[in-house]
Amino acid sequence: MPDEEYYRSLGIDPTPRPPAPLDAEELKEAQALDAYWTPQRLRNARPLDDPDGTPLGDVHGKGSALRAPSHEVAGGFDTIGVFVVTRAGGKEDRFCTASVVDSPSMNLVISAAHCLSDTDRFENFGFVPKYNDTSNPKPYGIFRAEKNRVYLDGRYLQLGAARGNDLDFAFVRVQRNEKNQVLATAVGGGNRLKFVGPGDFAQKDAHLIGYPGGAKRPRDCKATTRKFNDRFLQIDCDGYTPGTSGSPFLAEWDGRRGDVFGVIGGYKTGGPTADTSYSSQFDADIKRLYVQAVNDYEPDKASALGGGATWKHAKAITSGTFYDPAAFGPARAVARRGTDVRRTGTQDMIVLWDDGELSLYEGDGTFGFEKDRRLIGPNSTWKNAKAITAGDFTGGAQYDLMVLWVDGEVSLYKDVDYDSGSIQNVPEITLQQPNALWKHATALATGAFGGNKWPDDLVVTWDDGEATLYWDVNASGVHEEQKLANPGSVWKHARSLTTGDFGGADNNDLIVRWTDGELTVYKDLGISGLGAENQVLAPNALWRDHARVVSAGSYGGNSWPDDLVVRWSDGELTMYGDSSASKLGRQYMLVPPG
Structure with a gap:
């Protein structure tokens, strides 16, 4: 876990400040969210990045040409899960991969901006850590996204996924779950945010973990990342079909947590094939968003410069x-x-x-x-x-x-x-x-x-x-x-x-x-x-x-x-x-x- 010096170097007060306990009305809302996301609804949710893609709980299909192999992990991982939302007036249940980020606020989740750029149309918006298609698909419950606390770069909102592709990352602050538990406390901490400098694109033994549509459990792959087009990380792992947008690139992964230095997104919203994935570079831009999210500042708005x-x-x-x-x-x-x-x-x-x-x-x-x-x-x-x-x-x-x-x-x-x-x-x-x-x-x-x-x-x-x-x-x-x-x-x-x-x-x-x-x-x-x-x-x-x-x-x-x-x-x-x-x-x- 990051020490105090890490946070101070970013200008962040390292004092833990978990979200306040839910009051009676908020607790009812959290319990209603938990009740909405039944095992069957979770199983039937389709990828946000491909509404016609395979539902989350179906049998995993075969990936494209083999690069580094990926495999399903029974039981899942504490710090990795799925964002689930309902769109179009309650008719469409969707998901994207997301993961817990360590922070003094103890309630941050990271994913891809292209998964989260339309939140004004989201209902039943929550994070399910360690999702797995068993009799207990929500072992830590579900954590409702805080209202108006989705952090995307304002330039991404203005330019969109194609022109703003080097800013394809986002943070979300979440409330306590239906048991009034704090996210970081419930899952035992988060992954440290790691920044990628000019010489840091190549990371050996990096893990890519995500939930493809059609996967009962998360898929894990170990490979070496490299630079692509000067602005993106690239990793060659088989089987990362729609649904894996937002999947973390992890260094120093010990099976429970590590350092997150990328998320599937960026170039062509993460890549046009299932065996090569990309991430926007984690540089000063994501550092600024992280500081915003930790300190509970107002999120960016779309650029007001016009056309x-x-x-x-x-x-x-x-x-x-x-x-x-x-x-x-x-x-x-x-x-x-x-x-x-x-x-x-x-x-x-x-x-x-x-x-x-x-x-x-x-x-x-x-x-x-x-x-x-x-x-x-x-x-x-x-x-x-x-x-x-x-x-x-x-x-x-x-x-x-x-x-x-x-x-x-x-x-x-x-x-x-x-x-x-x-x-x-x-x-x-x-x-x-x-x-x-x-x-x-x-x-x-x-x-x-x-x-x-x-x-x-x-x-x-x-x-x-x-x-x-x-x-x-x-x-x-x-x-x-x-x-x-x-x-x-x-x-x-x-x-x-x-x-x-x-x-x-x-x-x-x-x-x-x-x-x-x-x-x-x-x-x-x-x-x-x-x-x-x-x-x-x-x-x-x-x-x-x-x-x-x-x-x-x-x-x-x-x-x-x-x-x-x-x-x-x-x-x-x-x-x-x-x-x-x-x-x-x-x-x-x-x-x-x-």
């Missing part, structure tokens, strides 16, 4: 810290998200639309965003905004929005905040009156490039190929200037700019998208010049023809602004999390194509 048809109209994107640190304490953060993720440096996103609308999206700390706050609706004035960028130009650790207008005016909107309401309520500072010079500016990017540690330095590209650094910009104007590239240079071909920390060492870097699709990072740009040039992408047709808007910020994973957001020509919005100066990071589809 690609809308995002085709995103004209510009910038990131920043758009909240008042003095007013945003831990209590407010817990109320807003369920956890104070802002301590990890999460940023937010402002989007300018081609109809003049301006929107603020709150970062959720997991490479996603909450529903937008409209700073101003469609209007003719903001249609004339040519470029936007954000930084701390006026002090106070709260970001300001800088706007370049088509007439050459440069404006600063001080301390933009969630609670600002309309942008018209934000103090406006004019840095440049309308003028002929700044009409020729083509792009802006803000970072900490010199002078002080604040993001108050501005890189500007001009239509004649000049690139300029202005450092220590403040409310009184644009001051110290350093020429980075002369007029007539290759910088005439710079299509867009953004900044972040892609090279480490807490120094800001400039990332440039060129007209031929090349993507370049200039590490540690500063007063002395551009710094070292690193090619992230060679010239290519995809980024040349289809990348429309590029921005960077700190949206998840670590606390550095190394997450790159791209809006494509078809409206798709993609994030490359934890990117470096030489390679794009893991890809997340935030908005599917329109």
